[in-house]
Amino acid sequence: MVVFGDDPPVRLDRLAGRAKILVCDESSLPELLPVADALLVWDFASDAVRAAWPGSGPRPRWVHTASAGVDRLMCTELIESDTVLTNARGVFEQPIAEYVAGIVIAMAKDFYGSWELQRQRRWRHRETMRLAGTRAVVVGAGPIGRAIGHTLAALGIVVDLVGRTAREGVRGADELNGLLSEADWVVCAAPLTDGTRGMFGRDAFARMKSSAVFINVGRGPLVVQDDLVTALVARHIAGAVLDVFEHEPLAADDPLWDVPGLFVSPHMSGDTVGWRDQLAEQFQDNYDRWAAGEPLLNVVDKRLGYVPVD
Amino acid sequence: MVVFGDDPPVRLDRLAGRAKILVCDESSLPELLPVADALLVWDFASDAVRAAWPGSGPRPRWVHTASAGVDRLMCTELIESDTVLTNARGVFEQPIAEYVAGIVIAMAKDFYGSWELQRQRRWRHRETMRLAGTRAVVVGAGPIGRAIGHTLAALGIVVDLVGRTAREGVRGADELNGLLSEADWVVCAAPLTDGTRGMFGRDAFARMKSSAVFINVGRGPLVVQDDLVTALVARHIAGAVLDVFEHEPLAADDPLWDVPGLFVSPHMSGDTVGWRDQLAEQFQDNYDRWAAGEPLLNVVDKRLGYVPVD
Numbered sequence: 001m002v003v004f005g006d007d008p009p010v011r012l013d014r015l016a017g018r019a020k021i022l023v024c025d026e027s028s029l030p031e032l033l034p035v036a037d038a039l040l041v042w043d044f045a046s047d048a049v050r051a052a053w054p055g056s057g058p059r060p061r062w063v064h065t066a067s068a069g070v071d072r073l074m075c076t077e078l079i080e081s082d083t084v085l086t087n088a089r090g091v092f093e094q095p096i097a098e099y100v101a102g103i104v105i106a107m108a109k110d111f112y113g114s115w116e117l118q119r120q121r122r123w124r125h126r127e128t129m130r131l132a133g134t135r136a137v138v139v140g141a142g143p144i145g146r147a148i149g150h151t152l153a154a155l156g157i158v159v160d161l162v163g164r165t166a167r168e169g170v171r172g173a174d175e176l177n178g179l180l181s182e183a184d185w186v187v188c189a190a191p192l193t194d195g196t197r198g199m200f201g202r203d204a205f206a207r208m209k210s211s212a213v214f215i216n217v218g219r220g221p222l223v224v225q226d227d228l229v230t231a232l233v234a235r236h237i238a239g240a241v242l243d244v245f246e247h248e249p250l251a252a253d254d255p256l257w258d259v260p261g262l263f264v265s266p267h268m269s270g271d272t273v274g275w276r277d278q279l280a281e282q283f284q285d286n287y288d289r290w291a292a293g294e295p296l297l298n299v300v301d302k303r304l305g306y307v308p309v310d
Numbered sequence: 311m312v313v314f315g316d317d318p319p320v321r322l323d324r325l326a327g328r329a330k331i332l333v334c335d336e337s338s339l340p341e342l343l344p345v346a347d348a349l350l351v352w353d354f355a356s357d358a359v360r361a362a363w364p365g366s367g368p369r370p371r372w373v374h375t376a377s378a379g380v381d382r383l384m385c386t387e388l389i390e391s392d393t394v395l396t397n398a399r400g401v402f403e404q405p406i407a408e409y410v411a412g413i414v415i416a417m418a419k420d421f422y423g424s425w426e427l428q429r430q431r432r433w434r435h436r437e438t439m440r441l442a443g444t445r446a447v448v449v450g451a452g453p454i455g456r457a458i459g460h461t462l463a464a465l466g467i468v469v470d471l472v473g474r475t476a477r478e479g480v481r482g483a484d485e486l487n488g489l490l491s492e493a494d495w496v497v498c499a500a501p502l503t504d505g506t507r508g509m510f511g512r513d514a515f516a517r518m519k520s521s522a523v524f525i526n527v528g529r530g531p532l533v534v535q536d537d538l539v540t541a542l543v544a545r546h547i548a549g550a551v552l553d554v555f556e557h558e559p560l561a562a563d564d565p566l567w568d569v570p571g572l573f574v575s576p577h578m579s580g581d582t583v584g585w586r587d588q589l590a591e592q593f594q595d596n597y598d599r600w601a602a603g604e605p606l607l608n609v610v611d612k613r614l615g616y617v618p619v620d
Contacts, residue, residue: 004459016535030332043595048478054527067357093490094440094442094466095438095440098415098418098419098440098441098442098465098466099352099415099438100464101411101415102415102416102419102421103411103421104416105409105411105412105415105416106412106415106421108408108412109408109412109414110581111412111413111421112425113390114573114574114575114576115422115425117576118574121562121563121564121567121575122562123558123559123560123576124561124576125576125577126578127578127579127581127582127584127585128405128409128578128581128582128583129582129583130404130405130408130500130582130583130584131408131409144361151464154461154464154465155411155461156404156408187545195527216315219532248433249433249435250433252431252432253431254431257428258430262422263428264424264426264428264433266365266424266427266433266435266436267435268367268435268436268438269419271435271436271437272437272438272439272440273437273438273439273440274437274440275437306335
């Protein structure tokens, strides 16, 4: 098997003596892909696997990515092949939900303002927002969106979860426009697919309340960044917190660092201490299944672009 | 009846034509107290009522304070009199619980670090703390402490609530020392009484883990501030967030503004938009009861210094 990426190095102790493990980088990936039976995408932030994917030629029968999103891997040849794709569902849900809940409270209670005032040694009491009874729309009804919804609801927030199609506990995408206009918090936790790319653009921001805060923990290209900046500068919405961006990392001269009301989080909402070990454990668990000929966990529906949830 | 304090002015529209309302300040309080039947302490941050309390002479039969804590009113003459004291129980619980939950997440996820880095236009991914499974000790088992505990538990945090005496769901004060040494989060939401003053001092901080964060939303004098500063500077604990202080407001030259790891919040954790109206409504509800000769709500046990909860 092949591991793509080794920074930080992956520890697969349980596979010692059982699997021949080749660790490769971008340069050696193209020659190894055709001979690999399984591929662990450890460097999940790279586009190299898609670029090197061997078309209809010999290729891994199983690809596992150490990420929740699979958008960087997707190409027609992978979708149409019989290669099984699995992801890291289960590792990021709770941490991301905690992170989003924290963002919501920090914005409602103006923690940033308090820290600014402390820097200026100024005591200034303010009235802040009561969270209970406010409304959140969480776009993305997969495990991460559900965990976010669950956690916000536990804070007394009225939550609408929006998925591609309506089902029990989930509003359909056709209801989104109406929901956006009532939301105090709009949280994007959708997978990046052809159907979701750029879904948060001028129209979506125009529908939101001027007091609304937009939070993106999905993928950068779900948002039309220029439209978000315009909405913030014109105060069509009150604030935004982005954990993901069209281009990561943000360069030091990126204008996004300075947009009023925009908080930059360096793609870390799901990454809690020990996450790399959890990812390695999860892959090894799935490897055990694969070696035993058992069905794999977290199989991505490649046409949908995510692991379907009921 | 007499209202002490009028900044911002209190709106008691429902009492119009029913009660003769005299609004007073510190200078006129001493002459009005002996002739008032009821006193609304609207300026709850002042010590003037205690200072002007008419001893065993004529005095209000009912005092209501627009605050949860009653420590600024307490004096032997009030305690020993038959004057009924009521407080603002019910207004602050949910907002303070939200605030504390936000502080806990903000500290766990290093939001402050992210904001500092944004200011420096630096993209630096970090691993942060997973909240679920961490431990919190909430000191103060009244309605505010309970709301905090409930909210932290909803985030997956293991919560121990500590009260004066052990009872269902509440650990007794004698268990506190042991609990402090295991806690990731130590939250002080106790009433200020002779028994609790200075309870968080050198010994308490010495028992805490070096990774622990201390949060005070109770009253400033519950903490020996110098001992807290020493603990922070020596890194005996990882951080602290104070919403209350020995002397409020903090002066611009107060050294607390600059203590490493100490975040200053200007006594606002419970004060959400509309809180003043809620406080006025609550007083008027109680006034209706008083006028009808019915039992008042939120009667403080003056010897305990708070409204007892089962």
